[in-house]
Amino acid sequence: xxxxxxxFALVTLALLSYAFYQGMxxxxxxxxxxDVQRIFYYHLPHAWVAFLLFFTNFLxxxxxxxxxxxxxxxxxxxxxxxxVVFCSVVLVTGPLWARPVWGIWWTWDARLxxxxxxxxxxxxxLVLRRFVTGGQTQVLAAALAIFGFIDVPIVYLSIRYxxxxxxxxxxxxxxxxxxxxxxxxxxxxxxxxxxxxxVLLVRLRYxxxxxxxxxxxxxxxxxxxxxxxxxxxxxxxxLKLGDKSR
Amino acid sequence: MKFLYLAYAATWTIHVVYxxxxxxxxxxxxxxxxxxxxx
Numbered sequence: 001x002x003x004x005x006x007x008f009a010l011v012t013l014a015l016l017s018y019a020f021y022q023g024m025x026x027x028x029x030x031x032x033x034x035d036v037q038r039i040f041y042y043h044l045p046h047a048w049v050a051f052l053l054f055f056t057n058f059l060x061x062x063x064x065x066x067x068x069x070x071x072x073x074x075x076x077x078x079x080x081x082x083x084v085v086f087c088s089v090v091l092v093t094g095p096l097w098a099r100p101v102w103g104i105w106w107t108w109d110a111r112l113x114x115x116x117x118x119x120x121x122x123x124x125x126l127v128l129r130r131f132v133t134g135g136q137t138q139v140l141a142a143a144l145a146i147f148g149f150i151d152v153p154i155v156y157l158s159i160r161y162x163x164x165x166x167x168x169x170x171x172x173x174x175x176x177x178x179x180x181x182x183x184x185x186x187x188x189x190x191x192x193x194x195x196x197x198x199v200l201l202v203r204l205r206y207x208x209x210x211x212x213x214x215x216x217x218x219x220x221x222x223x224x225x226x227x228x229x230x231x232x233x234x235x236x237x238x239l240k241l242g243d244k245s246r
Numbered sequence: 247m248k249f250l251y252l253a254y255a256a257t258w259t260i261h262v263v264y265x266x267x268x269x270x271x272x273x274x275x276x277x278x279x280x281x282x283x284x285x
Contacts, residue, residue: 039253096253
């Protein structure tokens with residue numbers, strides 16, 4: 001591991017520790033919900049970071065379709081996978097907050113349902129990349145990612161256009177909405193910490209995808225070397241293309 | 247407080263499990279690379 005990566009990991013750990021302290025001990029206790037409202041400091045930043053990762057996947061997929069670049073494909077894969085991890089946290093912390101506050105774990109309102117659909121879209125994307133083999137897998141995955149991203153604005157706007165069990169927006173929600181400034185600080189520290197964690201995970205996954213592609217190419221060229229020496233079918237360039245869909 | 251602790255624990259469990267998954271894939275990749283070099 002490079003020294004810069006270790007340094008970045010340490011900075012991330014420090015940011016997350018301070019963000020935890022802010023959320024648990026500095027931010028005031030919410031008047032009606034009590035301490036359970038502190039789940040907000042993990043729930044909201046994870047949702048925002050997941051949106052950002054899916055947006056990265058969307059841009060990288062478009063770039064892949066234009067340029068067929070291996071690096072943009074690896075970035076699309078890495079951002080989708082880490083995005084699913086962050087979205088999973090949203091879907092787990094949401095019900096754990098809902099149970100004591102609403103009295104139910106789950107309801108099929110517009111926000112919750114569209115978030116679950118979003119998670120399922122990107123899980124399908126990862127399943128497609130993992131288990132479908134063939135030369136067009138990456139193109140299909142990029143197309144799915146571009147159409148799948150349509151759900152992100154639907155999730156974001158669902159609480160503005162539909163009556164939902166999920167609360168109306170407290171940030172940018174217009175008159176009567178808003179946060180205590182000390183709560184804002186805790187939100188921003190947690191956002192910074194989890195954003196840094198996301199960058200770290202995407203970097204790791206991106207490097208892994210590129211290294212796996214290189215290894216597959218090495219395997220393919222090793223397998224083809226004797227045939228090439230004999231003047232066999234290795235001349236077909238399509239055979240040299242390993243499946244880089246993972 | 248039980249739900250708050252559960253939510254924080256679940257968050258960190260998900261991140262740690264994913265990190266371990268990535269590290270195991272790195273280890274597998276290194277082993278495959280070494281095997282390829284031996285051949």
